[in-house]
Amino acid sequence: MSLKQKIISLVILLIISSCNKKTITGYSSLDENKKGELANWYHEMSNYFLQPSELYRIYKDSALVVQPNNVDLRQRLSYSYKKVGEHIKAMEVLNKAVEIDTANGKTDALEYRAWTLLYYYRDYEGVIRDVDLIEKITGNSYNSCWGEPCGFHKGQALYKLNDFKKAIETFEIVNSEEEKLGFDTNDNYMIFFYTGRCYSKMKNYKRAILFYEKSLASVKQFPEAYYQLGLIYKKLNNYKKANENFKLAKEYINYGMSEPYVERFDEVFQYMIDNELKE
C-alpha cells in the first residue's frame, strides 16, 4: 500500500469513526424550554402555509408531537380541519384540547368550544353544558367566550331549545354582571333583541315590544328588530304600525346581523320583508 493510499484509508477511517461517535438526540431528551422552542419553530413554520392546507397541519402535528399538551396549538389545528370540512376530525382535536385544558383547571378551549357549538354546529345542549362547566371551573357567573359573554351564548341556546323563561333569566344575569363591572348595559342591543324574541315566543307581546324598542334605543339601524315589531303589530291587527316597521326594516336592511364568521339567529333577509310588504 502506497503512502497516498494509507493516508486516504486513514481519513476514511477517521470519518467513519467520528460518525459512529455522533449520538442522535431525540426531542424527548430535551428540557421543557427546548421543547417549547422546537414546538414554536414548527408552529411558526406552519404559519407560512394557508390555514386549510395539509402542510399547515403537518407542521402543527409536528409541534404537537414535541408538545402534546399544548392546548393552543391543538385548538388552532382544529380550525384547519374545520375549514376543509373535516368536522369529525376538527371536533376530535378540539375535544382533546378541552380535555387537557380543563384537567389543568383552565377554560380557554372550552370557551371556544361553547362558541363553536352554538354558531357552527347548533348543538344547544352542548353549549349549556360547556358554559355551566366554565362557570364551575372559574367560580364566576360572568365569563367571556370568544369575544362574547358566555351567558349570552347559553341564553341563545336556551331560546333555541324553547326554554324561554330560563333564557330570559340567563340574559338578565349577563346584564346584571356587566352592570357590576361598570358596563353600560343599555348598549346590549343583542341581549334585548333575543329577550324580545323569547317574549314573542311566549306571546307576551307587550314585553316583547318593550325589549325590541330597548334594542332600537341603542342601535337605530337594526332591521331585525323592526321586522319582529312588524310581525307583532300584524298579529295585533295594527297593520299601520306593522307596515311602518316593515318599511324601516327594509330601509336599514344593509345594517342587518349578517357577519362574516357566524350566522346569527333570526337574521332578516330582503325577501322576508318584501313578502310582508306585499300583503
Place this chain on the structure above:
Amino acid sequence: MNREFKATSFTKEIVNHVINKVSELEDFPATYSQLEWLDYKDIHAFLMFKLENGKITDLCP
C-alpha cells in the same frame, strides 16, 4: 356525524334528498382556490343538516 361528532350513516333516501336540495343552490361559493397557482381547498361556507328521526330539524350554521 352523530351528536357525539362521530362518524355515522344515513339512509340512501335522506342522503339523496339532501344532495338534490343542495345541488339546487346557485350561489354557493366554490371550495377550491380560484387562483391557478394556488392549489388548496377551503370551506369557509358550509351547510350542515341536523336530522332527528329521519327529519331535518335545523340547519347549520
